[in-house]
Amino acid sequence: ATDVPWHTIEPLPDDIEEAECELATFLTEVEFVAGDVPARWISQTTPDSFEPRNVLLAQVMDESRHMDVFRKRALANGGGLMQATGGTAGVVGSIDLARDFTEMSSRLHISGEGAVLTIFRMGELMAYNDAEKAIYRLCAQDEARHVAFGVMHMRYMSTEAPERHDEIECYLDEAERQILAGSQNPAGNQTASSEALAVLLGGGRDKYDEGFRKLMAIRKRQLQEYMKRVRSAGFGARFENGRSRVQEMIEASAA
Amino acid sequence: MAKAKASQAAADSKQGQPGAIDGIPQPRFDWAGRSNQWGTRVKPGKHGLRLGDLNVGIYGEIPEYWPDQTRNPRGAIPRKGVPPVGYSIRDKAGLWADSAADLYEEAIQRRWAPATDVPWETVKPLNEGLERAICQVCTELCQYANGDIEAISSWQHQMSYGYHEVKQFLATAAFDGARQFEAFRKRALCNGGGLGLEGPGKVNRMILESRGGWSEAVIYLFLLRGTFTMTMLRYLERAAYNDAERFLYRHALQDKARHVTYGLEHLQYAIAHQEDMALIMQQLMFIGDRVFAREMRDNVLREALAVIFAGGIEKAGTEGMAVYREMMADFMETYLGNCSWLGVKRNLEMMPQLLTQYVKRT
Helix, strand or coil: CCCCCHHHCCCCCHHHHHHHHHHHHHHHHHCCHHHHHHHHHHCCCCHHHHHHHHHHHHHHHHHHHHHHHHHHHHHCCCECCCECCCCCCCCCCCHHHCCCHHHHHHHHHHHHHHHHHHHHHCHHHHCCCHHHHHHHHHHHHHHHHHHHHHHHHHHHHHHHCHHHHHHHHHHHHHHHHHHHHCCCCCCCCCCHHHHHHHHHHHCCHHHHHHHHHHHHHHHHHHHHHHHHHHHHCCCHHHHCCCCCCHHHHHHHHHC | CHHHHHHHHHHHHHCCCCCCCCCCCCCCCCCCCCCCCCCECCCCECCECCHHHHCCHHHHCCCCECCCCCCCCCCCECCCCCCCCCCCECEHHHCCCCCHHHHHHHHHHCCCCHHHHCCHHHCCCCCHHHHHHHHHHHHHHHHHHHHHHHHHHHHHCCECHHHHHHHHHHHHHHHHHHHHHHHHHHHHHCCCCCCCCCCCCHHHHHHHCCCCCHHHHHHHHHHHHHHHHHHHHHHHHHCCCCHHHHHHHHHHHHHHHHHHHHHHHHHHHHHHHCCCHHHHHHHHHHHHHHHHHHHHCCHHHHHHHHHHHHCCCCCHHHHHHHHHHHHHHHHHHHHHHHHHHHCCCCCHHHCCHHHHCCCCCC
16 A cells, blocks of 8 residues: 555556556456465464464465555556456366365465566566556565475475475476466466566567567576476476476577 | 568568567457456555555445356456356355455554564563463463464455455454464563463364354454453553563554454444344354353463462462453453444343353443
8 A cells, every 4th residue: 555656657558558457457366376275274284383384374465465456556547457367267287276285385386476476576677667666576575485485395395205206296297287388377378468468578569579579588587497496496307307398498488 | 582581571561560570479469458447547545555445436346245256356357167266255244344455454554573573672581470471371372373373264265256355354364363473472482481381272162163154253253252362462561561562462452453343343244234143143152152261261371360460479369360350341341342232132141150250230
């Protein structure tokens, strides 16, 4: 309500405002997946593990704030909410349907929020006023904590639960299938939100191609940062032994 | 060479058209122009751009039932064919409070950090009996916080997206629980003491085992235990031994006041929109009072509070207990007053004597 300089939002060209509102609709829709899902797991976690519980509770509150801020952005400048994407549906492989905490964390923190974090960090490239810059910067700050938790949890599992390595590799296989193809990544393949992003990055529909090239660079960065996280978590061998196709995806996006 | 020039000419002629360059897919833009209400321009007011300010036009239409089982934001155009996520609470009467948006904003704007906002340096050594008593009360407050966290978290994800104000407020309430747990654990461990005995946990169990819906959980969590916690915090603030404790109790009280406000307003809404809700509440409170009374039979919390109120063990049995009885009388007055405000009849003859002994009768 008060930390974002809302007064700096001035009228934008229609195509830019539409793209902003489409992206904001997507973000207000998906941000609370990361609120609902940890909440369910918190209620099933023993109070003995209060440190991770408290981190997840902070995440739930962060996500409610993100849901709030993107709804506000959509309604603050002559636009409105647009069409939902359905990107967080209850389908196999979705974050909602994880039956194990590490499975959930790999999908939510490492893959999903990792991809969104890259985009928030690129906020300067797609913000049109100080309010949007502040929104992306503050959201990036929050998201970075969530991703860090996911990486550190996976690192813990890597050293303390070697018997679960193969299982976790399967979770990462699923996460990698979703990274560009799934609709939870706003920069994913040919989704409404990715088109909106390209419009914002280019500076308008007539500069879509330029925006798309920047989007490709963001996708490449998403994948590179994902690889760094997984290496940091102790599962980097998958990129050397041919199990993961992420390196191929990076090369394909560069071509 | 001619071929290269022809190719370049073709590319030049397409420039400015999206997807004109090889390798860049043609955009569909099928999302463009699709909005239930365009032209909305909500401006920040004196208190900033608040969540409730967004409820204009279609975005403020909050139906009595939300059938959408997806995460479609209220006011957005739903996408057909999206598999449901599965929200079980879809009736507004099952969770709504008119003040939810305002309470959410207040929670965000009045946040405090136990690590840095509490003047921990003001905590000085106290006599052993007093320190043990404070640590014991802090231990039990941590347990209450755990109950809050688990109860809220287990229900929040079942609430439909159409009532996002409530979901967002409850996210802050769950976080308040985390902060309360953290802050009171810190107080227990910062002055030469430690954590004390686990409380009986009967009320926590009752809250967590309630299966009749979120409203039932609200009755036990906020109306009954929330009112008790608020009363206790108020008395603890009066009896605080340093600025750190005063800060802790005052801010925890402020957080708890929001929870109880939500609870009362939600129950008021539920009673107004559900024919027999007041009767159901009567039944639930009949059970809840008994469980609460059984928990209060345990002497540990009572005696710890008496020691705090008396400044030590020596006068705990007399002066301390006198303040404790005053606190319980205050609690019963507030609790029964809230029931009366809600229009829920309470019969003192049917309530446990352990509670009614504190009721000031006129």
